């Protein structure tokens with residue numbers, strides 16, 4: 422057998438399971454079709470860590486609550502930013518007030534602590550920027566925000582350092598049952614293994630049986646509002662869902678505001694903004710820095726181990742709270758795999774990320790000391806976010822280092838400031854080209870064929 426376990430998909434779930442399994446004496450490979458891990462994890466650098474309060478499905482709510490409890494410990498171990506932020510679930514009408522009370526009773530039955538019912542005046546004391554029609558709310562002190570990229574990349578880096586073989590840019594075409602184990606066929610190779618964990622959305626592999634996921638997908642529009650909002654919203658705020666429509670906001674890690682509007686049908690930019698303004702005051706259009714469209718996923722997420730006797734597990738479905746659930750999903754899947762294979766914990770497992778510096782967060786004294794050791798940290802490349810050449814080089818040279826422009830942006834925060842990279846993207850591309858020893862025309866934004874330079878204008882030897 423080439424491997425004990427092959428993990429398909431390098432999203433946050435695949436990376437988290439690879440981290441958990443790398444604690445054991447197993448030969449593991451992870452296959453990802455993109456050039457980097459966690460490419461689809463989020464639109465921006467902040468995701469909500471839920472606590473099971475808002476989730477319709479009881480089992481998924483339990484996974485959220487368990488994940489919520491694990492997240493602060495993981496963030497501190499991986500040295501990544503996790504900010505506690507309250508969650509305000511607001512009812513604006515009589516109908517939604519009744520629903521809110523049902524949600525509150527359900528949360529108490531689920532054993533969720535630190536939640537409070539607030540009336541209108543309490544709500545405005547906590548969030549003065551909310552419109553007057555906020556009648557009642559549930560306030561939870563359990564929730565927070567985390568960077569989904571940092572979490573996924575931390576999992577991946579530690580797994581890589583502990584021997585997991587990451588095969589990036591390789592697409593799985595089929596998984597076939599063989600007499601003992603599986604054959605995983607990719608566009609480049611054929612591998613055999615004892616067990617397969619499939620975290621990709623692919624449903625048509627030879628091994629797959631009927632699809633049991635109930636898909637519930639709606640339209641989502643996101644507005645990213647810059648730091649300078651006139652109101653300072655401190656909490657994650659969501660309105661109780663009515664007629665398939667829900668608006669929610671969260672403060673981002675960079676003190677901006679992300680506002681999402683979920684709707685059963687596709688609505689225009691203007692209509693979305695008009696609806697948001699009925700919920701949240703003072704969102705001047707000039708403060709909107711970015712606008713995204715996506716799907717809102719509320720599938721019946723399942724860990725399908727119906728073929729576990731053969732050695733196949735599939736994590737199927739997409740859910741808006743999946744980042745919160747990931748640490749728990751990883752523990753469950755790891756336990757199932759370990760129970761099926763004859764393996765023991767490794768003695769030399771290193772549960773730590775290699776050190777890195779975030780220059781913008783350091784004192785001048787620390788900065789000076791680091792620059793003395795490595796002068797690349799003395800050259801600022803991204804002025805908006807204050808990211809140095811040293812940080813960009815480190816992002817490329819680290820375990821499982823960046824090989825794309827997006828990979829560098831996500832690992833360092835470069836080019837994510839106000840100028841959106843107009844001042845630094847070329848410099849970043851030329852550092853990447855130099856570091857990986859590839860001509861600029863081969864440097865890609867993220868996926869295959871996303872080259873940032875399509876060709877030379879003129880070859881010198883033609884002149």
Ligand SMILES: Cc1cc2nc3c(=O)[nH]c(=O)nc-3n(C[C@H](O)[C@H](O)[C@H](O)COP(=O)(O)OP(=O)(O)OC[C@H]3O[C@@H](n4cnc5c(N)ncnc54)[C@H](O)[C@@H]3O)c2cc1C
Nearest residue numbers: 430432433434454462468469592593621741742743744745
């Ligand atoms: C806009 C948005 C906002 C979100 N906000 C939150 C939030 O605030 N809080 C929260 O808890 N969750 C949030 N989520 C949910 C969460 O980000 C996702 O559900 C989660 O990232 C899914 O991770 P995954 O690993 O299961 O799947 P994916 O990220 O989809 O990973 C699957 C991987 O498999 C790879 N792949 C696919 N096909 C193949 C193939 N044939 N061969 C090899 N590789 C393949 C893909 O390239 C991908 O990298 C949000 C999701 C979205 C889209």
